[in-house]
Amino acid sequence: MYIIVAGGGKVGLGLASELMQGNNEVLVLERDPARAAQMADELGDSVMAGDGCEASTLDSAGVARADLVAAVTGDDEDNLVICEIARSRGVGRTIARINNPKNELLFKKRGIETTISATTAILAQIEQELPTHEMISLLKLHGGLELFEIKLPATSPVVGRAVREVLLPPESLIALVVDPGGSPRLPGGDTRLNGGDALVVVTHRESLEMLREALIGSTHGLDT
Amino acid sequence: MNILIMGCGRLGAQIAAMLDEQGHRVTVMDTNAGSFRRLREGFGGVTVIGNGMDAQALERAGVREAEAFFAVTQGDNRNYFASQMAKQVYQVPRVLCRIYDPGREKIFRELGLETFSPTSMGARVMIDMLLGPRQEAK
Numbered sequence: 541m542y543i544i545v546a547g548g549g550k551v552g553l554g555l556a557s558e559l560m561q562g563n564n565e566v567l568v569l570e571r572d573p574a575r576a577a578q579m580a581d582e583l584g585d586s587v588m589a590g591d592g593c594e595a596s597t598l599d600s601a602g603v604a605r606a607d608l609v610a611a612v613t614g615d616d617e618d619n620l621v622i623c624e625i626a627r628s629r630g631v632g633r634t635i636a637r638i639n640n641p642k643n644e645l646l647f648k649k650r651g652i653e654t655t656i657s658a659t660t661a662i663l664a665q666i667e668q669e670l671p672t673h674e675m676i677s678l679l680k681l682h683g684g685l686e687l688f689e690i691k692l693p694a695t696s697p698v699v700g701r702a703v704r705e706v707l708l709p710p711e712s713l714i715a716l717v718v719d720p721g722g723s724p725r726l727p728g729g730d731t732r733l734n735g736g737d738a739l740v741v742v743t744h745r746e747s748l749e750m751l752r753e754a755l756i757g758s759t760h761g762l763d764t
Numbered sequence: 765m766n767i768l769i770m771g772c773g774r775l776g777a778q779i780a781a782m783l784d785e786q787g788h789r790v791t792v793m794d795t796n797a798g799s800f801r802r803l804r805e806g807f808g809g810v811t812v813i814g815n816g817m818d819a820q821a822l823e824r825a826g827v828r829e830a831e832a833f834f835a836v837t838q839g840d841n842r843n844y845f846a847s848q849m850a851k852q853v854y855q856v857p858r859v860l861c862r863i864y865d866p867g868r869e870k871i872f873r874e875l876g877l878e879t880f881s882p883t884s885m886g887a888r889v890m891i892d893m894l895l896g897p898r899q900e901a902k
Contacts, residue, residue: 593841595867617817617845621868624844628871642819646845649852 544569544606546592546622547613548579551637555612556583567601592622595629603629612637623652674756675748678740685711686745690755694735697757704729707754709747716740768830768856769793770816770846771837775862775882777802779834784809793825816846822854832858840865847877 541564545552548570556568560583568583569592570576576589590597592611603609609626611619616639623634638644638657647655679687692699698706703714717727720736733739743751765788769776772794781804784790790809793816794800800811814821816835827833833850835843840863847861861879863869869881 593868594865595871615841617839617841620845620848621841624875625868625871628874643817646849646853650848 541565541607542602542605543567544592544598544601544603544609544626546609546611547619547637548572548575548587549612549614551612552610553579553582555610556586560586569597569601593618593625595625598622598625598629603631606631608633608635610635610637614639616640616643620647620650620652623647624650675752681742684744684746685742687715688741688743688748688751690739690741690751692733692735692737692739693756695757696733696735696755698733698755699735701733702729703727703731703733706733708741709743709750709754712741712743712747712751714739714741765789765831766826766829767791767832767834768822768825768827768850769834769836771835771843772799772802772811773836773838774802776834776836777804779836780809781807791825791830793821817842817849819849819853822846822849827854827856830854830856832856832860835859835861840868844868844872844877851877 543559543564543566545556545566545568548568552568556566559566566586568579568587569590570579570587571591573589576587580587588601592598603626609622609631611622611634613619619636619638623636626634634652635654635656636647636652638647638655641657641660644655644657674691676689677686678689681687714727716739717725717731717733718738719725719734725731739755741751767783767788767790769780769790769792772780772792776792780790780792784807791812792800792803792809793812793814795813795815797813812825814824816822816837827850833847833856835847837843843861843863847859850856851859859878861872861877863872863879863881864883866881866884869879869884873879
């Protein structure tokens with residue numbers, strides 16, 4: 541494949557080196573001549589100094605025969621223009637980096653379907669790790685007690701254990717176990733807990749962190 | 765007409781002043797408050813500090829009510845981006861866009877924008893001045 545990467549920042553440089561290892565023909569366009577010269581030390585002939593927003597630059601980069609153009613500069617307006625010009629020159633596939641997630645809508649409206657937003661990707665990761673997704677408050681009871689639904693991750697320290705072996709905070713109780721298929725069971729001391737089970741637990745609001753430690757484990761682990 | 769102008773440089777300020785004088789409702793936006801000094805004294809329109817590529821700023825400047833949008837900042841790509849926002853996201857009926865680079869202007873025009881390139885137009889006018897019938901000096 542012949543791939544043009546517009547923008548020689550960290551993203552562009554990293555992308556180009558990866559693509560070159562995959563035996564693709566790659567050309568990086570970088571507007572700043574000093575930066576382009578510096579990159580040529582690393583990428584050799586695969587760097588061209590020039591502004592990817594200018595049709596003439598793209599033309600001399602051979603845009604007409606490119607299979608893909610990736611616009612990865614730090615400016616969304618530049619990335620939009622690069623994709624538009626590339627498409628007007630007949631490039632079938634364009635990929636745009638989006639720096640401000642709010643701009644995604646406009647790229648979609650312009651028919652540039654493949655957009656990559658680091659901010660959006662990181663947000664999605666954070667949302668997945670937010671504790672509220674693991675422990676959902678169902679009901680506040682009187683006396684500071686609260687009912688929670690807790691989904692056991694496969695990495696939970698209590699997976700494979702019987703309910704009687706689980707060390708719960710004081711005044712806490714596993715009231716119900718719902719297996720991944722959706723069937724509820726009233727747990728006894730011998731009930732084994734499995735990954736994916738949803739537990740309905742009564743606990744004290746102050747004991748929430750202890751409960752999380754007991755049932756989900758450390759939230760600082762890398763595996764999610 | 766309700767008109768929103770992005771960019772209060774020489775051209776933006778001139779357009780704003782002329783349309784205001786003609787009795788239109790004019791709003792000018794610019795990222796730099798200092799740019800509004802270019803507006804003539806007694807300018808009756810509204811000024812808004814903000815970036816015309818930002819949806820929130822555009823809404824603050826009343827893009828939803830605008831009947832016409834001028835993109836006249838110094839950046840061709842910014843003008844293109846903001847014009848497409850006005851046109852495709854906010855459905856402003858008329859969107860006019862200045863593009864310095866004649867190559868880009870042609871492509872954007874083919875993509876359906878109403879564009880104007882002072883470079884192409886200026887070149888044509890000056891060549892006409894040279895080769896056409898000579899104007900009497902005043």
